[in-house]
Amino acid sequence: MKEPRPAQKDAYSLILEAIDLGLYKPGDRLVESELADRFGVSRTPVREALQRLETQSMLTRDGRSLMVASLDHNQLAELYVVRSELEGLAARLAARHATEEEVRVLRAMVEEDRALLDAPTALARANRRFHKQIHLASHNRYLVQQLDLVHRSMALLASTSLAAEGRGERALAEHDAIVRAIEARDGDAAYAALRTHISQAFETRLKLDAGARRAS
Structure with a gap:
């Protein structure tokens, strides 16, 4: 066969x-x-x-x-507002509905991704896999569909915020906090941790964009 x-x-x-x-x-x-x-x-x-x-x-x-296409400042801000809310909801639902196997996979991702701290492009791919795993662990197909649309638009960003000095290490610490909340089955903490993570990523991107404007 x-x-x-x-x-x-x-x-x-x-x-x-x-x-x-x-x-x-x-x-x-x-x-x-x-x-x-x-x-x-x-x-x-x-x-x-x-x-x-x-x-x-x-x-x-x-x-x-x-x-x-490229995103202007207002489009970028609007995208991150929507992403923050939807990702936070996914984390909250994952804390409630993720199987033990899914939680262990999330924990393994955090530990394995530490080896990628000196490789921003590879870390960015790993970051997308981590977020996708949280989306799936929410066990809500409609939320997953909407987050797929959001992350498709994220592809229009010319660079990854993980390339900023020290951002990769901080991002993994934020991932760790998200997973700890999901492991504890604390939906509110998972929601807050993921929203904090997105906020930090947005702030880093704004600083990168401001630096690029100064250099041009």
């Missing part, structure tokens, strides 16, 4: 993943033919994927060209 092949990703997923990984950054132009060659797919699904991403505000049009 043949083992089933892993499902191939469609053009939309491939382009979205490339943006999320930083292969395409805000302001980069996306050319249909180049994307088709890169991902080994025909131009028709690429064209459809680009149209879909444009309607979702992931791409913006400059004349006839499509570029990866």
Whole structure:
């Protein structure tokens, strides 16, 4: 009996993943033919994927060209407000509904991620996995769907706040506090700890953006 092949990703997923990984950054132009060659797919699904991403505000049009969108200050602030509330709710629900196995996975993630403190890009990927695990541990499919939309928009940020000096270590300490609250089944503490974590990340990003403006 043949083992089933892993499902191939469609053009939309491939382009979205490339943006999320930083292969395409805000302001980069996306050319249909180049994307088709890169991902080994025909131009028709690429064209459809680009149209879909444009309607979702992931791409913006400059004349006839499509570029990866960027977030202005107000959009960034609005995104973090929504993210803070939804992520906090996910942590609260995870404290109530996560299985013991899910809690142990969260604890293991915190411990394993300490080895990535000198690798901001890898730590950023690990950070996304950690947050996704909390979303799933909430056991609320509608909340998970909304958080997927929020994190898709987070891909429009040109850099990770974890690259700031000392931020990685502080972020892991914040992750530890979140998991300790979930382990204690304390929904209020988990909500507060995750909101504090998002607030600190937002503050770090604002400082990075201010520094970039001064340097330009």
